[in-house]
Amino acid sequence: MRALKGLLFCLCLTSLQAVADWYPVAVQADGQPLNYQPLARAAQAWRICALLPHGKDRYWWGVAWGLDDEAARQGVRLGIYEAGGYENPQTQIAQLQACRAQKADAYVIASINTTDLCPLIAQLQGEGKPVIDLVNRLDCAGISARSQVSFADMMREVLAYIEGSREPGPFSIGWLPGPQGAGWVADGESSLHQALQNQPVTLYHGGYAPVDRASQAQLVRRLLSEHSDVDYLLGNAEAAGFAAQLVQTSGNHYRAQVLATYTTERIIEQIRDGFILAAPTDSPVLQARIAIDLAVRALERQPHPRLVSPLIEMLDQRSLSRFDISRLMPPEGHWMIRRDLPQ
Structure with missing residues (x-):
């Protein structure tokens, strides 16, 4: 099947x-709609x-x-x-x-x-x-x-999706941004902190690393081992893709719903299969x-x-x-x- x-x-x-x-x-x-x-x-x-x-x-x-x-x-x-x-x-x-x-x-x-x-x-x-x-x-x-x-706008879309789908009350997010110093990471991170002000949220920062699978897998494993009950895991495509697989094969040890900050072919496949909740493109x-x-x-x-x-x-x-x-x-x-x- x-x-x-x-x-x-x-x-x-x-x-x-x-x-x-x-x-x-x-x-x-330049800020105006155009075909x-x-x-x-x-x-x-x-x-x-x-x-x-x-x-x-x-x-x-x-x-x-x-x-x-x-x-x-x-x-x-x-x-x-x-x-x-x-x-x-x-x-x-x-x-x-x-x-x-x-x-x-x-x-x-x-x-x-x-x-x-x-x-x-x-x-x-x-x-x-x-x-x-x-x-x-x-x-x-x-x-x-x-x-x-703008990755700041991308982040706002992701957070609006979480806000529209979550249950009322306090919640937590595990955050895996990507490489430190990249403009898209800085923009997304700034937007994340701004949007979460005055929200009942605990944010766990998973650390920076290049967006290759080995580097991101290490950060994902560490974040989930320290915060196994995190509600949402939000990260770059490599982090989200690996996290989705880890959550699915954990035997309900982790409850995180996974979202990516941008979309790749693998992310689309995992959205289709129900492993990843959503991602902006x-x-x-x-x-x-x-x-x-x-x-x-x-x-x-x-x-x-x-x-x-x-x-x-x-x-x-x-x-x-x-x-x-x-x-x-x-x-x-x-x-x-x-x-x-x-x-």
Whole structure:
């Protein structure tokens, strides 16, 4: 039966991904609703360098695929680099330096942290090279445009879901944010503390770590061993995915309901199977596609918004069937794309 469910799920995903065009798509652009329409094609084969923090999970596989597919559609040449993890900021700096040495025309950057790349970005600004801030948030001058969703808003959606589903009275949350220093983590954590003010809640902080399964599993095990009666466990996708499995196999030793702060393919499967209660999605494939279009618009001096954000969608068992999965993950058989910048 489980195999049949998996087959039907895959068929559903395939049908959802068989969409001719990803646009027009409803977004918030500079704070206003907009049906975003990309350019039909770039005026020339611009060379664009894309930097990602890592390629360890399906979230970034989707980002890489969205970048690659939109670059091919618009006829631009794209290099895609990943730094191997949030613990490798020096690698991302070196990758940006290498792209600059190769004279890339524009840069799309999902940064490891908010400030380390700022000196190099200032140099690129002086050279007139567009820089698009993708997903993670850069706190630098000289950013041409941003394609990202606020993780503060994502957190507010998750907490509103918990508030709408929990029983009245005191409750507790175990919190597993992700890597310290990442902009998306800082934004989500700030929103969490703000939203929980004056709430009858006890918050247990599980600690920071890179978002690989081994690191997050260690934090999950420690948090649940110290607070086995926690009501909700809220964490990054790797933490939530492992926690859901641990709770399900514990023989009712843990009672935590698990939610993720963002969605990956594995999180969707666990929501479908009832292991994870809910998670918001920031549509990373769409963010990547829009980032390429913003880079081309900036290169061709065409009007464009400064900030474009796909609409946040909360996913649970009820809403999952209505969600277009092509906003989140690549088609079946696509893995992480890595490519040097073409000459």
